Amino acid sequence: MSTPVHAQDAALASADLLTDFDHLEPHIGADGTPLAYYEALRDAAAESGHYVHWCERYDGFWAVFGYEEYTEITRHPERFSNTEPTFPRYALGEPLMIAGQDDPEHRFARALVNSSFGPHGVQVYEPMLRENVNLLIDGIIADGAVDIAQLIARPIPAILTALLMGLPAELGPKFMAWCRAISEGHILDPEGSKPLIEEMYAYFDDTIARRKQDGGADILSTVINAEVDGRRFTHRELRGFCTLLMLGGIDNTKNLVGTLLWRLAWDIDLRTRLLRDRALIPRAIQECLRYYSPAFTARLLLEDTSVGGVTMKAGQMLLLCNPIANRDRRAFDHPDSFILDRPPNRHVGLGLGVHRCLGAHLVALEARVIVEELLDRLPHFRLDPARPSRWWPGFVSGMGNVPVLFEPQAPRRDVRGNAGVETWLASARALPA
Amino acid sequence: MTQVTVTTRDGAVHTLECRDGLSLMENIRAHGLDELAALCGGNMSCGTCHVLVAPDSLARLPPVGVDEGYLLELSPHRESCSRLSCQVTVTQALAGLAVRIAPEDA
Numbered sequence: 001m002s003t004p005v006h007a008q009d010a011a012l013a014s015a016d017l018l019t020d021f022d023h024l025e026p027h028i029g030a031d032g033t034p035l036a037y038y039e040a041l042r043d044a045a046a047e048s049g050h051y052v053h054w055c056e057r058y059d060g061f062w063a064v065f066g067y068e069e070y071t072e073i074t075r076h077p078e079r080f081s082n083t084e085p086t087f088p089r090y091a092l093g094e095p096l097m098i099a100g101q102d103d104p105e106h107r108f109a110r111a112l113v114n115s116s117f118g119p120h121g122v123q124v125y126e127p128m129l130r131e132n133v134n135l136l137i138d139g140i141i142a143d144g145a146v147d148i149a150q151l152i153a154r155p156i157p158a159i160l161t162a163l164l165m166g167l168p169a170e171l172g173p174k175f176m177a178w179c180r181a182i183s184e185g186h187i188l189d190p191e192g193s194k195p196l197i198e199e200m201y202a203y204f205d206d207t208i209a210r211r212k213q214d215g216g217a218d219i220l221s222t223v224i225n226a227e228v229d230g231r232r233f234t235h236r237e238l239r240g241f242c243t244l245l246m247l248g249g250i251d252n253t254k255n256l257v258g259t260l261l262w263r264l265a266w267d268i269d270l271r272t273r274l275l276r277d278r279a280l281i282p283r284a285i286q287e288c289l290r291y292y293s294p295a296f297t298a299r300l301l302l303e304d305t306s307v308g309g310v311t312m313k314a315g316q317m318l319l320l321c322n323p324i325a326n327r328d329r330r331a332f333d334h335p336d337s338f339i340l341d342r343p344p345n346r347h348v349g350l351g352l353g354v355h356r357c358l359g360a361h362l363v364a365l366e367a368r369v370i371v372e373e374l375l376d377r378l379p380h381f382r383l384d385p386a387r388p389s390r391w392w393p394g395f396v397s398g399m400g401n402v403p404v405l406f407e408p409q410a411p412r413r414d415v416r417g418n419a420g421v422e423t424w425l426a427s428a429r430a431l432p433a
Numbered sequence: 434m435t436q437v438t439v440t441t442r443d444g445a446v447h448t449l450e451c452r453d454g455l456s457l458m459e460n461i462r463a464h465g466l467d468e469l470a471a472l473c474g475g476n477m478s479c480g481t482c483h484v485l486v487a488p489d490s491l492a493r494l495p496p497v498g499v500d501e502g503y504l505l506e507l508s509p510h511r512e513s514c515s516r517l518s519c520q521v522t523v524t525q526a527l528a529g530l531a532v533r534i535a536p537e538d539a
């Protein structure tokens with residue numbers, strides 16, 4: 001597919017493109033993605049000579065479009081605070097731990113969990129991931145037509161997050177409902193979201209209490225039992241840790257994987273290269289993080305300061321535009337092409353600096369296992385011409401519906417789905433098409 | 434202040450007055466040597482602060498940690514004198530340390 005020409009789209013030629021920038025409601029181009037919109041914003045910023053712009057939506061914010069400016073901001077956490085890490089703000093009862101903390105609290109909390117999420121720490125999850133991916137594939141392989149974003153990309157991160165927290169995998173669909181209530185439900189449907197958010201905190205309260213009593217080997221237990229200077233985390237902080245794992249681990253990953261599977265469904269060159277040489281899969285994942293960056297990032301300015309030639313005031317919000325900084329021509333050659341041979345690929349899809357994604361190695365593992373198993377078992381899935389794929393916009397965004405077709409096959413006869421997988425298959429099938 | 438020499442990828446040798454108590458990575462970046470990417474800001478998650486320590490200085494550093502070793506293993510440029518500079522705290526004991534910034538991982 002060739003990159004769409006943004007000039008053809010009248011909306012993108014508007015003089016107010018920069019001032020009206022809206023990351024939650026991007027223009028979706030003919031290819032079904034907001035990439036042309038991102039490119040147009042990048043070009044408008046470059047033409048204006050400023051890579052940081054004041055935008056008027058959501059009571060006003062500074063949008064950071066340039067890679068250099070992104071780097072400068074993330075290297076100065078003492079001025080650019082993480083206490084508001086999303087924009088607009090999520091409906092959280094407690095501040096997020098780690099992602100929503102500044103030093104010294106951030107340094108301490110992050111150091112506590114770093115090791116569990118390192119390249120070594122995450123290896124323990126590989127067999128379990130492979131098993132669950134295969135059980136999901138067994139659940140769909142006889143169908144020949146499924147929404148692969150809903151039935152593969154969505155369940156896996158939710159199942160893994162439940163297990164990280166020592167919770168039953170069947171909880172996955174609940175996690176998804178809670179995530180949505182916090183991130184956008186409180187804006188779109190405040191009445192419907194409230195009971196969900198209450199249910200979530202009640203569930204976490206109960207889990208924390210049980211873990212304190214019975215102990216456990218999961219990451220939540222590690223954090224509950226951690227002590228520094230004789231102090232333990234408060235109940236509020238532990239609640240903030242539960243929501244952090246859920247929000248950080250699920251929404252982003254499902255969007256990244258959904259988008260990558262969509263790309264593999266039509267980009268035959270890419271798929272053929274990966275089928276021939278599996279060692280290229282990690283590169284495809286990193287390039288996907290650059291090219292389709294699922295996440296935005298936010299900061300609260302603590303003091304008056306200048307970046308990229310503009311002066312900002314203490315108390316103002318910054319939106320760091322990962323997908324746009326990732327196509328800055330000053331930092332990337334041919335930024336509008338999806339290129340496997342890019343390394344070193346210094347994208348900011350996972351952020352930069354001390355708040356760079358804690359789950360970086362986990363994401364790489366999850367996405368790799370899913371792609372490897374799918375390419376093994378369904379090497380020829382293709383987009384369903386009758387049912388279009390759909391981009392789900394938001395602070396975290398990606399291809400949320402990817403209906404595909406493939407030759408139906410018999411499932412592996414010796415396996416049965418576990419409770420987590422069965423719950424997912426049932427709940428995903430019950431969704432409206 | 435502790436003096437450390439850093440050789441960049443172009444072969445240039447830089448003598449750095451390093452602040453004790455900060456990591457070698459923070460010191461290298463504070464001197465504007467941006468080719469040391471250090472993407473994760475010292476959280477031992479990215480492996481892009483890789484340096485090669487002059488073999489005769491190696492014994493002065495504490496041993497490689499478990500997680501540090503795993504990250505270094507992912508680099509094709511790993512050598513027996515490889516370290517992650519975010520895991521090396523500068524102290525007076527390191528005066529005269531010489532390191533080279535490792536080639537970029539492809």
Ligand code: HEM
Pocket residue numbers: 082085098099100110244245248249250252253256289293294295296297298322348349350351352354355356357358359360362363
């Ligand atoms: C494709 C998947 C993912 C993407 C695109 C992504 C993206 C990001 C980004 C951009 C940040 C930086 C936020 C900031 O600078 O304020 C971040 C931080 C974080 N991510 Fe991820 N993430 C992903 C998956 C995960 C997973 C699987 C986890 C699992 C635990 C996770 C946990 C976190 C945490 C805890 C932070 C905060 C780190 C800190 O503030 O020190 N993420 N992520």
Ligand code: FES
Pocket residue numbers: 458471472473474475476477478479480481482517518519520
């Ligand atoms: S800075 Fe990332 S590992 Fe050292």
